Amino acid sequence: MAGLIADPFRAxxxxxxxxxxxxxxxxxxxxxxxxxxxxxxxxxxxxxxxFENALVPIPCGQIIPRPVTTGQLIQALQLEKGNKSRVLLVGAGSGYTSALLAQIASDVFAVERFNALTGEIRRRILDLELSNLAVRCGDGLLGWPERGPYDRILLAGAVEEIPEALRSQLAKGGLLVAPVVTPDGQVLMRLHENGERERLGFRHALPLLREGPAQAL
Incomplete structure (x- = not known):
């Protein structure tokens, strides 16, 4: 299957x-x-x-974050393989984080604002035979309410505040994880469906998520 690590040493x-x-x-x-x-x-x-701890530029001026950043974001979701978790990813980018989530969660729904990137993700979904991953082009900060509610929501970019539109799509007992901009820098926040917030350690700087689908790409 395309997209699987062939070198066990590097893995x-x-x-x-x-x-x-x-x-x-x-x-x-x-x-x-x-x-x-x-x-x-x-x-x-x-x-x-x-396989380096480096971010990688991709088309549309976007990036693939460092592996450590991606790992910490997903770990903060507290997913357990085998549980029937539905996950919403905001800011799909290259599709790498979506593919990782699809290895753990039962269903993953990803939203990407760039149409060109969305097309590439769909191609990679086919290559990887990920039948539990769906992606669409749109405003990720509005979520994907038609497919909700979600047990977990992950924002792959930073926000100044967590949108109410996303909070409202959390299922009972659900969690939302997002890098939030504060005066002290970005902080990884875990928001519980009941309103409780946890401030997690985070030392990364991710690009800000923007509203609306991209107009040109």
């Missing part, structure tokens, strides 16, 4: 580095040693960065 090295950086959830680590990050990098000259 093991990646997992070791993730553990050292605090990504210890077994489900997240299994997903990251299964799905090849290089398969989501369009520029062949940049594929060597797939």
């Amino acid at each position: 093991a090295r990646l997992v070791l580095h993730l553990r050292q950086e605090g990504v210890t959830d077994d489900g997240v680590l299994r997903a990251m040693e299964t799905i090849d990050r290089a398969a989501f990098i369009d520029d062949p000259a940049l594929t060597d960065l797939a």
Whole structure:
């Protein structure tokens, strides 16, 4: 199957580095040693960065975050493989985070504002045979209410405040994870459906999510 890591040494090295950086959830680590990050990098000259702790530029001025960043975001969702969790991802980008989530959750729904990136994600879904992953082009900050409610919602970019439109799509007992901009920098917040908030340790800087679908791309 296309998109799977063929080199077990490189996969093991990646997992070791993730553990050292605090990504210890077994489900997240299994997903990251299964799905090849290089398969989501369009520029062949940049594929060597797939197993480095580096962000990678992709079309439309977007990025694939560092593996540690991605791992920490997914780990914060507290997903358990085998549970029938429905996950909404806001800001699908290359599709890498979506594919990782699809290894753990029962159903994943991703929203991306760039039409060109959405088309690439759909192609990769077919290559990876991910029947539990759906993607659409639109305003991710409005969510995907037709497919909700969701047990987990992940924002793959930063926001200044968590949109009420997303909070309202959480299922009973659900969690929403988002990097939130504060005067002290970005903080990873975990919002419970009952309104409780947790401030998690986070030392990354992700691009701000923008409203609306992109007009030109």
